[in-house]
Amino acid sequence: MLDSTYEKWLVPNHLDLAAVRFGGGDGLTLESAFIISMPVHLLKLHHDVMNGFSYSGTFFRFAADIDLGGLAWEPIGYMGGTFDKREFSGMIDGAGHTVGSFHVNAQDGKSAGFFGYLEYAVVQNLYIKDFVIANGDSVGGLAGYADTSTIASCYAEGRITSNSSNIGGLVGLASNCVIMNSASLVTINATDGNVAGGLCGYVYNGAKINNCESKGELRATNLAASGGFVGSLKDSTVENCHAHVALLTIDCGNIGGFGGIIRNCRLDWCTSSGSVSASNEETNATAGGFVGSTNSVLTRCIASGDASKGGEIGALGGFVGDVTRGAIYSSYSIGNVMGEGFVGGFAGVANCADDASTNIENCYCIGNITSNESKTMAGGFVGYMRRQGGNVIVSNCYSYGAISPKVKGFTSKESSGSIVDCVWHRDEGGVNTDGMDGRNIVSLSTKQFCDQDTFAGMGWNIYDLVGVWCYTDEIKPGRPHLNGLPVIKR
Secondary structure (H helix, E strand, O other): OOOHHHHHHOOOOOOOHHHOOOOOOOOOOOOOOEEEOOHHHHHHHHHHHHOOOOOOOOEEEEOOOEEEEEEEOOOEOEEEEOOEEEOEOOEEEEEEEEEEEEEEEEOOOOOEOOEEEEEOOEEEEEEEEEEEEEEOOEEEOOEEEEEOOEEEOOEEEEEEEEOOOEEEOOEEEEEOOEEEOOEEEEEEEEEOOOEEEOOEEEEEOOOEEEOOEEEEEEEEEOOOEEEOOEEEEEOOEEEOOEEEEEEEEEOOOEEEOOEEEEEOOEEEOOEEOOOEEEEOOOOOEEEEOOEEEEOOEEEOOEEOOOEEEOOOOEEEEOOEEEEEOOEEEOOEEEOOEEEOOEEEOOEEEEEOOOOOOEEEEOOEEEOOEEOOOOOOEEEOOEEEEEOOOOOEEEEOOEEEOOEOOOOEOOEOOOOOOEEEOEEEEOOOOOOOOOOOOOOOEEEEOHHHHOOHHHHHOOOOOOOOOOOOEEOOOOOOOOOOEEOOOOOOOO
16 A cells, blocks of 8 residues: 555645556557656556556656655555565666665565565666665565566665565565666665675576676674675576675674675686674674685686674684685785684685585785784685695695784694695784794795896796796785786785
8 A cells, every 4th residue: 555645746636656657658659669758657657557557568668767755655565475465567767767765664575665576677877866765574765575577777766674574775675686787875774684796686596797897895793694696596607796885794694895605606706805803702704805605616816805804613714704615816905904713815714615616716816914813813815724525725825914823824733625727925924933834835036026036036926928937017015916917006
């Protein structure tokens, strides 16, 4: 039922929304799309969808910005369960226009956003701004729940406060969707829910996301996963996406500057720059500058924010908290790491299980590593490597930065697995031995790091323009850098 504040748009005639016409067009093609140019047209669309008309195969186009004037908005459609839903299944072209200034106090158990539920829909070129959303189940600024839909060139800017299961700045829950060229700038406060992310909360089932960006702040308490870009990502691909979201979490399970949990996915050319701060005195937390926990293939990804974690249990890494049966290639982290448990400048824990292996190849980390707890297993690159059935292989990687006395130069002495042609920078190190010396780990001085021949002599592919690695004048003092990746300075 519409909130009473909707009447402000219907006075003085109290229009029958079923009889209202859109601003033109017949909706049969994009060229003859139904025109949306007034608030009453949105109310008409809302009325029809909530009464069971999905507009499947119908086209809409915005012809003007629409300011809802602080209206208490009820989302267009909702997902409340398999037999309790109202979907929008049409195609909307926002044509670069904005819908702004509304708030949603969603019903518990139902998805919420400007759209509550999209199914087989297309939404493009639409900006949603100045919104405030509270409560609901799956919650996002543009859409609470999107299933088998396409979202292109859309933008969401506002605030979300919720104990929802799935919270995202743009989309709360996305299944088998394509999301491209879209962005969010949202402040999120999430409590006692499931997952939360700067752009999307939970993404799964073959979704594809590319050329997207999230900005803002995420504060989370007692969540399973939270991430600057996505809370939980499963069975999907992400390319060329970027998160600039500061994370501050309390008693959350998996925390990452880009993703909290990433399972069975492929990521390429993705970055995170926000700081990650996890306070977990009682809860086992896995936190990373890029991802908390993953078993996926990550290539050419960068984390450039500081990462810290409270509490003696769990894992913390400048790039990844825990990588198990996954692979990370040609990636790096630049930022300070401080915490207890399993702590590493790049990875907190690198683990394998059964017959599957974990690989970290051609990666590096730069930053200071601080861990003073006596129970800590900490290393300049990886805190703890654990081989169980399969193998953990770290090859052609380096760590560079100051390390506290409890931190070993490259990895803890308790580690097991295979290390091939890896190095750590000893001049700023607080220890003289590494704990795994003799296992293809070499400590180098600053002068040796600056000498390209040092690494070429170890068999690294380090020749300018054609090699995996290169030297660049942008990094001083000289250190190897991954060819083709941007140099991020701090």
